[in-house]
Amino acid sequence: MELLSYGAVELATAIKEGKATAVEAMEAVLSRIDAMEEKINAYVTIDRDAALEEAQEAQKKIEAGVLTGVLAGVPMAVKDNLCTEGMLTTCASKILGNFVPAFSAEAVVKLKQAGAVMIGKTNMDEFAMGSTTETSAFGETKNPWNLEYVPGGSSGGSAAAVASNECFFAVGSDTGGSIRQPASFCGVVGLKPTYGTVSRYGLIAYGSSLDQIGPLTKNVSDCAAVLEVLAGHDTKDSTSIQREDTDFTSALVLDVAGLRIGIPRDYFGEGLDPEVKTAVLAAAQAFAAAGAIVEEFDLSLVEYAIPTYYTIAAAEASSNLERFDGVKYGYRTPEFDGLHNMYKKTRSEGFGAEVKRRIMLGSFVLSSGYYDAYYLKALKVKAMIKKAFDDAFANYDLILGPVAPTTAPRLGESLSDPLKMYLGDIYTISVNLAGLPGISVPCGTDKKGLPIGLQLIADRFCEKKLIQAAYTYEKLRGAFGLEH
Amino acid sequence: MANVISDETIDYVGILAKLELSDGEKEQAKKDMGRMLDYIDKLGELDTTGVEPMSHVFPVQNVFREDVVTNGDESAKTLKNAPGEKDNMFIVPITI
Numbered sequence: 001m002e003l004l005s006y007g008a009v010e011l012a013t014a015i016k017e018g019k020a021t022a023v024e025a026m027e028a029v030l031s032r033i034d035a036m037e038e039k040i041n042a043y044v045t046i047d048r049d050a051a052l053e054e055a056q057e058a059q060k061k062i063e064a065g066v067l068t069g070v071l072a073g074v075p076m077a078v079k080d081n082l083c084t085e086g087m088l089t090t091c092a093s094k095i096l097g098n099f100v101p102a103f104s105a106e107a108v109v110k111l112k113q114a115g116a117v118m119i120g121k122t123n124m125d126e127f128a129m130g131s132t133t134e135t136s137a138f139g140e141t142k143n144p145w146n147l148e149y150v151p152g153g154s155s156g157g158s159a160a161a162v163a164s165n166e167c168f169f170a171v172g173s174d175t176g177g178s179i180r181q182p183a184s185f186c187g188v189v190g191l192k193p194t195y196g197t198v199s200r201y202g203l204i205a206y207g208s209s210l211d212q213i214g215p216l217t218k219n220v221s222d223c224a225a226v227l228e229v230l231a232g233h234d235t236k237d238s239t240s241i242q243r244e245d246t247d248f249t250s251a252l253v254l255d256v257a258g259l260r261i262g263i264p265r266d267y268f269g270e271g272l273d274p275e276v277k278t279a280v281l282a283a284a285q286a287f288a289a290a291g292a293i294v295e296e297f298d299l300s301l302v303e304y305a306i307p308t309y310y311t312i313a314a315a316e317a318s319s320n321l322e323r324f325d326g327v328k329y330g331y332r333t334p335e336f337d338g339l340h341n342m343y344k345k346t347r348s349e350g351f352g353a354e355v356k357r358r359i360m361l362g363s364f365v366l367s368s369g370y371y372d373a374y375y376l377k378a379l380k381v382k383a384m385i386k387k388a389f390d391d392a393f394a395n396y397d398l399i400l401g402p403v404a405p406t407t408a409p410r411l412g413e414s415l416s417d418p419l420k421m422y423l424g425d426i427y428t429i430s431v432n433l434a435g436l437p438g439i440s441v442p443c444g445t446d447k448k449g450l451p452i453g454l455q456l457i458a459d460r461f462c463e464k465k466l467i468q469a470a471y472t473y474e475k476l477r478g479a480f481g482l483e484h
Numbered sequence: 485m486a487n488v489i490s491d492e493t494i495d496y497v498g499i500l501a502k503l504e505l506s507d508g509e510k511e512q513a514k515k516d517m518g519r520m521l522d523y524i525d526k527l528g529e530l531d532t533t534g535v536e537p538m539s540h541v542f543p544v545q546n547v548f549r550e551d552v553v554t555n556g557d558e559s560a561k562t563l564k565n566a567p568g569e570k571d572n573m574f575i576v577p578i579t580i
Contacts, residue, residue: 098565102564209539209541235549304529304530322502326567328562328565343502364500374521382537
């Protein structure tokens with residue numbers, strides 16, 4: 001149990017110092033999984049033998065002094081939309097239920113180079129479309145804080161695995177809040193980097209102009225360390241950017257004196273749960289007491305973010321998901337009449353309801369006669385939303401607000417009303433539209449005992465400000481987490 | 485609901501999306517899409533005259549490189565995932 005309470009970097013240090021081994025760490029995680037997984041269902045695929053074998057290899061290399069990375073020997077969980085060579089990668093969809101990639105995502109390659117050892121693949125909303133991990137074709141994941149509630153989504157399996165100590169850290173992807181919101185619901189730290197910071201090579205695309213890979217961790221120090229490993233230019237992703245300032249752990253400094261923090265009034269209006277509001281404003285108070293300059297301001301255009309996002313994301317999804325046609329990989333319907341019928345039947349049987357809903361909407365907004373009115377209009381509003389953030393960051397270093405309007409909803413409550421579920425993304429999606437980095441840090445619990453998340457948003461390339469502020473807040477807040 | 489989706493529209497979208505919906509699914513899709521479009525119509529409140537549509541947050545240009553093969557022959561690995569294969573090729577229904 002004691003080993004499981006370590007953070008990822010703490011564990012790597014302990015292994016380096018000979019106080020623990022990579023094999024002991026993996027065995028501890030696997031027995032934790034044995035005890036918890038039946039209840040939580042955080043994973044879609046676990047390969048125990050491969051995980052133990054890799055841990056043994058890592059331990060040998062660490063002892064020989066050839067594996068010295070910051071995550072050497074640390075067991076990790078990977079969201080099931082990141083390709084992993086030789087291991088099932090399903091996107092939690094029937095249509096990819098048997099897909100074994102011939103290559104690994106760049107993010108996975110980098111983590112392995114840093115010494116991390118993969119446990120398995122985590123559950124998610126099908127193709128990352130959803131906010132609860134209930135649209136998975138392999139059953140829902142449950143919130144470790146209370147099994148009657150959702151873990152959030154779409155990276156719900158990754159967040160639940162971190163919260164329940166079924167891994168030491170995890171990676172997820174965030175298109176409209178899919179890292180930050182489950183991190184908030186499960187009481188862990190989650191960061192969505194500036195667009196282009198982490199290579200999307202090998203990430204199965206949903207909304208390509210919005211998707212970013214990022215860490216889900218037990219604490220802010222681990223978050224910085226994992227992000228430092230993930231970040232970097234990659235010629236295999238044409239939207240990957242060159243940046244020099246990726247030494248994120250150098251920002252683990254306790255200091256917010258003089259930091260200018262803006263609180264958007266528009267984030268605290270109707271629809272925000274009073275308990276969430278109280279906890280987030282208390283966090284703002286803590287920053288002010290530590291010397292930050294905290295002010296309210298009007299961000300504007302907040303109410304237009306959701307319709308803009310769902311137009312653009314659905315359009316991109318309808319295009320990206322055209323590749324699933326039953327020809328080269330994945331599911332193919334057993335009986336069909338000719339090529340077109342094969343395509344149609346394969347897709348209709350292979351995709352779940354939410355995925356079909358977004359493909360249909362996306363096909364419509366891109367169709368001749370509607371393209372200008374819907375898709376092009378949304379791209380224009382996206383430009384306006386980005387401008388609103390540019391104006392805000394002329395005055396503030398960081399924007400502070402809630403991650404989601406409520407804590408985790410009960411299982412089964414969200415799917416009956418998709419539009420209502422989409423409205424829960426209000427505070428996270430504009431960050432993706434504007435390409436900004438955002439972090440979710442636990443800031444309290446509600447009366448039901450469910451975690452509340454604080455969101456900090458920075459200007460593009462300013463992850464270090466996020467990390468420094470989040471690290472300082474974490475120390476001000478004190479210990480947080482599930483009693484195991 | 486301001487946006488009423490007709491049977492013709494939903495059939496047309498089905499063709500574009502390559503999806504075959506049951507009658508029940510069609511009715512649901514008509515409702516869902518109408519409701520989403522009503523909501524998206526909110527964007528019409530904003531005057532976007534003169535605003536350049538932004539597809540990317542950075543002024544990224546196309547990234548070009550020489551067309552040089554860097555990987556080896558991975559056809560066996562690739563074909564392992566094929567729903568049907570024969571003689572190092574994918575099996576598909578007759579296309580013409």
